[in-house]
Amino acid sequence: MTLPETVLPGDSLADSRPGAQWWRTAVIYQIYPRSFADASGDGVGDLPGVTEHLDDLRTLGVDAIWLSPFQRSPQKDAGYDVSDYCDVDPLFGTLPDFDDLIEAAHARGIRIIADLVPNHSSDQHVWFQQALAAAPGSPERARYIFRDGKGADGELPPNNWDSVFGGPAWTRVVEPDGTPGQWYLHLFDTSQPDFDWSNPEVHEEFRRILRFWLDRGVDGFRVDVAHGLVKAEGLPDYSPDPESGSMGGDEANVPYWGQEGVHEIYRDWNKLLAEYDGDRALCAEAWLPTVDMTALWVRPDEMHQAFNFAYLETEWDAAALRDVVDESLRAYPAVGAPSTWVLSNHDVVRHASRLALTAENPQGHGIGPDSPGQPDPVLGLRRARAASAVMLALPGSAYIYQGEELGLPEVIHLPGEARQDPTWFRTDGERYGRDGCRVPIPWHATAPAYGFSPTGQSWLPQPEEWESLARDVQAADPASTLSLYRTLLAARREHRLGAGTLEWLDGYGDDVLAFRNGDVTVIANLGEAPVELPTADLIAASEPVTGGILPTDTTVWLRPA
Incomplete structure (x- = not known):
């Protein structure tokens, strides 16, 4: 594999100067390794598969990669059950494979964020x-x-x-x-016993683990269940609202979520990361009821980012989105942190389907063939493209989940015998779980397993529609979702939107989001009536725009004519 001619070793899409704090504006691409690319041919993605596709990610225009767990594990929960925190699971390769990936990514100016699972281990640990x-x-x-x-x-x-x-x-x-x-x-599967973080030995072990990966060159850690490490003293009884999300994001005062003691852990980790050059970063997966509560995780001496799940969970409604953007741009900067923006990940229904659901769907429940409120795939993709165009224009850092740049929908019609999520088994099929967003992604329309694996094997079955959504098909189509993402990311970088300031624009009606970030004007029509656009040059549009009229479920980026 050779470097792209336009990239110099050490070059970066995000500012790499010492002290520049690249994570404040970075676009970070989540890779779910088992579903990204399989170089070995066993039907499960691996680290060499990631390395082979780094140029595709460089062309897309991302600044960093977040790798979901690749450490040694019996894979009862797809790697979130770790048996050895300082080794690579043979399913994904070897430590030398990881070192090769780090070196190749850094040569392309792409940083690597490793997933860390400190709430629990595997029962095989x-x-x-x-x-x-x-x-x-x-x-x-x-x-x-x-x-x-x-x-x-x-x-x-x-x-x-x-x-x-x-x-x-x-x-x-x-x-x-x-x-x-x-x-x-075990807050999760029986095979995932929770650590006791009141024990100093646990603290010291995770300091050792952090140093192991930092010494190998990782640029940061995404911390799994960052709000769950500390449990309330006495372990009091608690019954959650059955309609709430499974990770506790809808409820306050949960005795195993968001306890005050977690903050001391991350203050300690912050000091440890500060010993290393290169602005290493910590990002919290913390499902909490409000933006203000989540912001407590990113105070100056704690973590550097926290996923903005309030934004992810907001419905496709202009007023609701404006409110959560306002709250985010108030709460996070108030503690000196950037806001993050995210629409999909490995735990939620892909937003190309979620935004067209017509029934409630709590986080973690998933959707299947018998779920109520089945999404309209055409409407879902249209809204997903419009929503992504809004998200990538916002100041701060943005996360992209693998395959969303292809407009991949949730895979709904997975046969029961193929499903592997522990949620499916522990609820006797009552909840479909997260397999539908984890199906291996398509690279080549006519290749075995759509280019995911050279042998045609795939650990979850891929649907026939993957053929038309394959990356090679979309790369040749200027109207494709992939082309849209490339255009948006290039313009985001050119206009420095991640470091910009948002100014709302009035006069477009209650169903329209309109704002200015730097010299870019963004207008998104979430209503049913078309909207007249101002005279300006078009940078990007999520759907075709003609005659100066913005159709429904469409976002445009404009600049002064």
Whole structure:
């Protein structure tokens, strides 16, 4: 693989000067490794597959890559169950493969953010295996949350908490002597026991893990379940609203989400990252009820970014979007942080489908063939393109989930026997889970597995519609979603929109979002009536615009004529 002629080693799409804090304006591309590109031919994506496609990402115009977990794991939850935090799972390659990826990405000016899972480990982690073999009250068990059960013989769990994936959040162990014993907490699958972050040994172990990857050159970490590490003292009973999102983003005062003690952990990590050159960054996955609460994670001595899930979850409504943008641009800068913007990731229904749903769909539930409110794919894609054009014009940092630049919809008609999300199994099929947004993406229309794998294997089945959405087809079509993203990202960089300032423009009606960022005017029509555009030069449009009239569900970028 050779470097693009226009790129010099060390060049970067985001400002790379010392102290420039590249993460404030970066466009970060999320790669779900098992579904991005398979170089080995086993049907599962891998790190060499990512390396092979770095030039595609450079051409797209992203500044950094966030890699979902690639560390050693039994893959009970697609790698979010880590058994060895300082090694690459053979499914994805080797440590030398990771080093090659880092070197090749940095040569193209692309930074690498690694996923870190500190709330829980795999039950195959050596620590948990030691805990099972040890006695109650032992130092080995103190690394996790083990408790005696209630009832005459400890036959009842310590409290009533439910798992995010459905079912109880406690599992009882069999002690080494064969008798029923203590219970351990797992907010997710039974194979994912929660660490006890009141234990200093856990803190020290994660400092070691951070240094291991920082020494290898990673530019930052996306921290999984960043709001869940600390649990309320005494582990009080709690019953969530059954209609709320599974990660707690709709409710306050949850005893296992958003506890005050988490902030001390990230202050410690902030100091550790500051020892390294290059503005290393921490990004929080923190599902919290308000923007103001989320902003607490990015105070100057804590994390550098937090995903803006309030924005992601906002419906396709001009007033609602304007409110969340206003709140975000107030709350995050108030603590010295940039706002982030995101529309899709590996845990939510892809926005090319979500924006056309007509029924409630709580985060984590997914959609399948029997779900109510099935999306109109044409309407969904139109709104997705318009929404992306709004998002990429906002000041701050933006996240793109692999495949959204192709306009990929959620894969709804996955057969039950193909599904692999723990949510599907733990709810006996009541919730479809997240497999629909994780289907391997298409690269070449006529190749085996649409170019995902040379053998035609794919760990989740790909739908026939992937042929028309393949990257090679879209690259040759100036009207494609891929071409739209390339145009938007190039213009975002040229006009420095990430470092800009938003100014709302009035006079376009209640169903229109209109704002100016620098010398770029953005107008998005979310209503049913067409909107007259001002006289200006067109930079980009999510749909064709003729006669100076902006159709419904369409966004344009303009500059003075």
